Amino acid sequence: MATRTELPLRPSGPVVCCAPMAGGVLEAEDAGQLARAFKALGDPTRVRLLSLIATAEGGEACICNLTEPVGLSQPTVSHHMKLLVDAGLLTREQRGKWAYYTVVPAMFDQLSDALRLTR
Amino acid sequence: MATRTELPLRPSGPVVCCAPMAGGVLEAEDAGQLARAFKALGDPTRVRLLSLIATAEGGEACICNLTEPVGLSQPTVSHHMKLLVDAGLLTREQRGKWAYYTVVPAMFDQLSDALRLTR
DNA sequence: TCGATGCATCGACAGACGTCAATCAAAGGG
DNA sequence: CCCTTTGATTGACGTCTGTCGATGCATCGA
Incomplete structure (x- = not known):
């Protein structure tokens, strides 16, 4: 595809996300x-x-x-955590009775890069 | 703690977004x-x-x-543009019959920085 | 002055979203 | 084995959001 002036999409990246934003015009899927x-x-x-x-x-x-x-109820917090995991921003690991959540640095990097207008 | 992994915001940006976040967890307003x-x-x-x-x-x-x-109606596009301007991501300038929109690089920089986990 | 053009605003509507209480499922501890 | 603890799921609710057609408001050209 012709689009690739910036905010590149790593096809080989560990995380599935993002090809932005100032390069070619982003297509609907991206x-x-x-x-x-x-x-x-x-x-x-x-x-x-x-x-x-x-x-x-x-x-x-x-x-x-x-x-x-x-300051919110436990179901509400669980709900938000699920959204964050589904978005690829967090990972979830069950250890015993507890569910531990960790950020996914690669995802933050990609999003951060996507917002950079200058190469 | 020693390593400042947080979602920071540059308090000194030219654009009004986001109060300085003192050292740790982001407060509600930020x-x-x-x-x-x-x-x-x-x-x-x-x-x-x-x-x-x-x-x-x-x-x-x-x-x-x-x-x-x-591929959307003009009112819908205008609606989205207003949201983007209100969010500080775009500026609007009326020239004759037309309204010209431009991105605000400083805002993108701030948001990009806010997503950086490492200093 | 009149009609056409470019946009914003309004009113409406379906669907998505944030929140909670109640409930369910699994893991530990006695 | 129960009973407690941790967290996910469900059902319900009020609100917000994305979209459109219709309309209003300037600006420009004739």
């Missing part, structure tokens, strides 16, 4: 991929959850560590 | 600022519009240049 990820970031609660996890000891946190800080 | 901007990016049509403008001749475009590429 725009959809990007928008899906950004939509997950478009809620203040989810931004706080990500911030909490990223700054937590060991870079991980379980639901029980997150419910109180954000 | 998270809200960030989320507002990302929410504007959370729609495929808006991502395409931004891409179209960023790659356009002279870095600007009017509604009439955007309606056909995205």
Whole structure:
């Protein structure tokens, strides 16, 4: 395809996402991929959850560590976490009774690059 | 803690977005600022519009240049453009009959930085 | 002055979203 | 084995969002 002036899409990347944004005009599919990820970031609660996890000891946190800080019910927090995992921003690992969540740096890198207008 | 892995925001940007976030977890207000901007990016049509403008001749475009590429009605395109302007991602300038839209690089820089986990 | 053009606004509507209480499922501990 | 703990799922709710057609408001050309 002719589109590839910037915000390149790594076909071989570990994470499936994103070919933006100032290069050729983004086609519908690429725009959809990007928008899906950004939509997950478009809620203040989810931004706080990500911030909490990223700054937590060991870079991980379980639901029980997150419910109180954000001041929402446990089902709501679980709901947001699922969205973040589905968006590829977090990974989930079950250890015993607890579910530990960790950020996916590669995804953040890709999104960060997607917003860079200059090469 | 020692390594500052967080979702930071540059407080010194020329664009009004996002208060300085003192050291650790993002507070509610800061998270809200960030989320507002990302929410504007959370729609495929808006991502395409931004891409179209960023790659356009002279870095600007009017509604009439955007309606056909995205395949939506003029009112809908105007609606999206207003959201993008309100989010600080675009500026609008009326010249004669036409309204020209341009991207705001500083805002993209800020958001890009906010997604960087490593300092 | 009149008609055409470019956009914004309005009103409406279907679908998506954020939230909660209630419930369910699995893992540990006694 | 129960009973507690942790977290996911379900069902319901009010609100927000994306889209359109119709309309209003400037600006320009004739």
